[in-house]
Amino acid sequence: MYVVIAGAGLVGSGLAERLIEAHHDVVVVDQDSEVCDRLASRIGVQVYHGSATNIEILEDAQMSRADVAIATMRADADNLAFSLLAKSLGVPRLIARMRDPRYEGAYRTAGVTATIRIVDVFVSQLMLEIEEPNLRQIATFGKGRASIVVDSVPEDSSVAGMTVSRIAASDAFPSECVITGIYRPDTQEFVIPRGSAKVLGGDRVFLVAGRSDLRKASKFLHRKGN
16 A cells, blocks of 8 residues: 655654555655654655645655555644645545544544544553553554453463353353454464354454453453363
């Protein structure tokens, strides 16, 4: 994909690095020349020095051929202006970092596909780390109300050897929690589980649920066998 990122701060530069590693074509636009030079030399990304709310800069960055435009600047007003310009240039997917939730309606009106509040993600991850240190968060949804997490099944867990369907049918396993993947570190095998798939001791299990249900699911997976 061809991705244009507005803003080379911690979020924008970190995202650019991950996208480059995943072999996407990435362009970053930022007003700070030193930040631009540093980012270009560090990860080899194409960087344009200038305002991401200046249509001439966006045309130079070939915004019209972008598959995704991502606004990660500090001010919601700047992110909105960038999103509107990206929309006018025909970019099909727009993602914006939102600082103030009062701007959510404006982002929707501007055609933004998804808004991300870094504070919500950070707080949700911090709460999970405090309450359930066994879980590692992958992503959050609905302003932190639901998450995708990874939990490691102990070797002596009572669920070791149980099928996914049997686990899901247990009264102690929350009905609103879904097992979406199983990774086996010893064989580096990733399983998309069906009901007959077995969970083994040492597996890393991917779960999707709200935080309270994730807590119950983790407790169930860590219950020791007889």
